[in-house]
Amino acid sequence: MIKKTSTKVLLGLMLLVSTFSLGGQFAPADVYARETCVTARECQEQAREARSNIAAIQEQEDELNESLSEVQGELEAYRADIAELESSIAELTTEITDLQESITAGRTELEATEERIEELRGEVAERLRLVQSMGHQPNSLFVILSESENLTDLVLTVRFFSEVANADAEFMDELIELEERQTELIDALYEQADELATAQEGLEADQSELEIAQANLLEQETALRDELYTLNQDRMTEEEALAVAEAMEAARSASDAPPVGPSGTTGSGNGGTPSNSGMIRPIASGRVSSEFGMRTLNGRTGHHAGVDLVTPGNPTAPILAVADGVVRVAQWHDSLGWYIIVEHNIDGQRVDTLYAHLSAMSVGVGAQVSQGQIIGNMGNTGHSFGAHLHFEVHPGGWGWGRSVNPRNWVNFPASW
Numbered sequence: 001m002i003k004k005t006s007t008k009v010l011l012g013l014m015l016l017v018s019t020f021s022l023g024g025q026f027a028p029a030d031v032y033a034r035e036t037c038v039t040a041r042e043c044q045e046q047a048r049e050a051r052s053n054i055a056a057i058q059e060q061e062d063e064l065n066e067s068l069s070e071v072q073g074e075l076e077a078y079r080a081d082i083a084e085l086e087s088s089i090a091e092l093t094t095e096i097t098d099l100q101e102s103i104t105a106g107r108t109e110l111e112a113t114e115e116r117i118e119e120l121r122g123e124v125a126e127r128l129r130l131v132q133s134m135g136h137q138p139n140s141l142f143v144i145l146s147e148s149e150n151l152t153d154l155v156l157t158v159r160f161f162s163e164v165a166n167a168d169a170e171f172m173d174e175l176i177e178l179e180e181r182q183t184e185l186i187d188a189l190y191e192q193a194d195e196l197a198t199a200q201e202g203l204e205a206d207q208s209e210l211e212i213a214q215a216n217l218l219e220q221e222t223a224l225r226d227e228l229y230t231l232n233q234d235r236m237t238e239e240e241a242l243a244v245a246e247a248m249e250a251a252r253s254a255s256d257a258p259p260v261g262p263s264g265t266t267g268s269g270n271g272g273t274p275s276n277s278g279m280i281r282p283i284a285s286g287r288v289s290s291e292f293g294m295r296t297l298n299g300r301t302g303h304h305a306g307v308d309l310v311t312p313g314n315p316t317a318p319i320l321a322v323a324d325g326v327v328r329v330a331q332w333h334d335s336l337g338w339y340i341i342v343e344h345n346i347d348g349q350r351v352d353t354l355y356a357h358l359s360a361m362s363v364g365v366g367a368q369v370s371q372g373q374i375i376g377n378m379g380n381t382g383h384s385f386g387a388h389l390h391f392e393v394h395p396g397g398w399g400w401g402r403s404v405n406p407r408n409w410v411n412f413p414a415s416w
Contacts, residue, residue: 043245050242057235061228068224075217082214085206092203098350099196103189110185113178120175153377192341271320271372275411277346281373282355282391283378284312287415288390298385305403306354306392315387316359316377321369322410328352328398330364336390337382340375340397352398353408357381357389 035287209368271280282368290308294301311317329341339356359379369375380387393410406412 007269030303046240047245052240052244053238054235057136057231057238061231061235064224064231068221068228071217071220075221078213078217082210087209089203089206090198095241096196096203099192099199103192103196106185106189106192109184110189113182113185117175117182120178131299135291139277142165169188173294173398206393212276212346237334238295271322272411272416273407274371277351278342279410279415280320281309281351281410281412282320282322282353283309283311283317283389285416286317288412292403292407305401306356307406309412310387311378314378316379317389318374319355319358319376319377319378319389321371321373323351323371325353325365325369327363327365327369327375330361330367337381337384338376338378339382341368342375343397349395350397352394352396354390354392356392357388359387 008348009125082410128230189358193392271282271284274280287307288307289310290297290304292304295304319340323344323346325342325344327340328343329339332338333356336356338358338361339354340358340361341352341354344351344353355376358376358380360377360380361375362377363369363373378387378389391406392409393406393408394403
């Protein structure tokens, strides 16, 4: 099964311990990548659900691992059979080679036998012709006597005819034996050819069976590993969700949940006259306490991604939606504190605005808000050094490091 390392620490560092200081900003790459919990109760519920999902996935993984072990056991046993079969195939191949050599030798012997048979048949035919020529004489004794000049010649002639008769008998005996051997060789060659064909068919059948069985087992093993990989990925996702929920729960337990502000109402705030972009100011009155761009604060120099706004004498001043839109984020962050992101459509372009360090939120994710509607209250939550509103503008959609100077979108006088 695919191994993996725990993601809790890494994810916690990426999502929750990232800093959004006055000198810079570091946070998750995509705030919309995962729906996060807002309250500790929601976080606990998400954590319980993630644990339940992990347990269910683990149970499926255990079942698949058991099945995989069984298949692998069968595969090991089959590999032993394969080794035995390969040994048999090697022996069979040797037998086939021996048969082929035997057939070759038999054919050579058969050819030699057939040549000798032809030779003997020629000699026998010659003898028969001689006998036939002698058959015209009155008898053999007459021939012997007529051909003998004296007694010695007679003895020699008789001995010659005896030797010829014996040779004829030996030729006939050899001819008979060779013809019988010829028959045996032909029968043996046919039998060996049949054995060779049978052995070759058996070898091909064994090889085919081996390939099919091995392919089936490997296919089963691959399918089980694919299922385990998918489950492993699912479990990793659930463990990441659990890490997020537990870390968010810890953050919420460490911070008091914000009080719910007054219900948002259209036009209940006064953000002044809309600018050229159509946006109004996010607070009814106040001033800019810190500008967008590079700055040094508390000995640290870095990029300030928005503007800070204060309302002197009113640390919990209402926060207004700068334009009509939809709430996409309303949650806690270690550096931003309680913050809201609203998505707007400005002349056909998506523009997101961010409102951070709130003491209270009046809207939740998915809420439709109107320009000037109260969406929360100014506060001093998260990494903050006094009650203020940190305000950002993100053309094209929210993203860390993609904000622009809010003064390009909202008219901020020295004070109002």
